[in-house]
Amino acid sequence: MHNLGQTRSSHQRNHLLQTPDTFVRTALPGSQAATAIVHCTPQIGAAFTQYTVEFEPAGTLGPAVAQRFLYVLEGGLEVHAEGQVHRLAKEGFAYLPAGADHTVVASKRSRAAVIEKRYVPLATAKPGEAIFGQVADVAGQPLMGDEALEVKVLIPDQPGYDFAVNVMTYQAGAALSMVEIHVMEHGLLMLEGGGIYRLGDSWYPVEAGDFIWMAPYCPQWFGAIGKAPAKYLIYKETNRHPLDGA
Numbered sequence: 001m002h003n004l005g006q007t008r009s010s011h012q013r014n015h016l017l018q019t020p021d022t023f024v025r026t027a028l029p030g031s032q033a034a035t036a037i038v039h040c041t042p043q044i045g046a047a048f049t050q051y052t053v054e055f056e057p058a059g060t061l062g063p064a065v066a067q068r069f070l071y072v073l074e075g076g077l078e079v080h081a082e083g084q085v086h087r088l089a090k091e092g093f094a095y096l097p098a099g100a101d102h103t104v105v106a107s108k109r110s111r112a113a114v115i116e117k118r119y120v121p122l123a124t125a126k127p128g129e130a131i132f133g134q135v136a137d138v139a140g141q142p143l144m145g146d147e148a149l150e151v152k153v154l155i156p157d158q159p160g161y162d163f164a165v166n167v168m169t170y171q172a173g174a175a176l177s178m179v180e181i182h183v184m185e186h187g188l189l190m191l192e193g194g195g196i197y198r199l200g201d202s203w204y205p206v207e208a209g210d211f212i213w214m215a216p217y218c219p220q221w222f223g224a225i226g227k228a229p230a231k232y233l234i235y236k237e238t239n240r241h242p243l244d245g246a
Helices: none
Strands: 010-012 015-018 032-040 049-061 067-074 077-081 084-088 092-096 102-106 110-117 131-134 141-143 146-153 163-170 186-192 194-199 202-207 211-214 220-224 230-237
Touching (some): 015 032, 015 202, 032 186, 032 211, 067 077, 084 092, 084 131, 110 163, 110 230
Antiparallel strands (some): 010 015, 015 211, 049 110, 067 110, 077 084, 077 102, 092 131, 146 163, 186 211, 186 230
């Protein structure tokens, strides 16, 4: 039945909630047997690009135009880089620095989150090196001392890296202790569970598969609702002065 124009999606001045019923697929240059759902780009005001790629078996991702982060949502990927083949299963991730020669090939039908950002050099630090890993191997830590909120840091908090990607898990009923308002923008992909997200002056029900973009200084808060934990992948820029790259 037609939904008569109804959707949970919303695009406001300082945020976007994009739900799967509004996803539109497109081809990206250089990709083969793979299509992309583009979530946020500079056209929306973001300083980065995030998209989800759906691969057919042996599908490939086109070349990177900036530093690139990959997170496997389903299936498996092979990342050919530095003369080696890195095999990533579900919840595997990779960071490729700007200019790193690499290819990405799906070993089976797969989905992956992709984040790309122009690198902002820092005179006092060398660019960060490539990273390959699995979320299960990353130690979690409580957020602000709350054991019900676990953060897994996937990119080291070091000056050579100018953005961070974390996996956050909320136990059922857990919530942020404050409404956050800050200079960092976010790209957020709900991985599991659901809850309520405050974005600006609006409150939205969210669930696995939803994407959220938050502009700098967008008021934000999340609380997990349901009987199962809620988990999301979240991007933010870091380790740079606000005037760097402006």
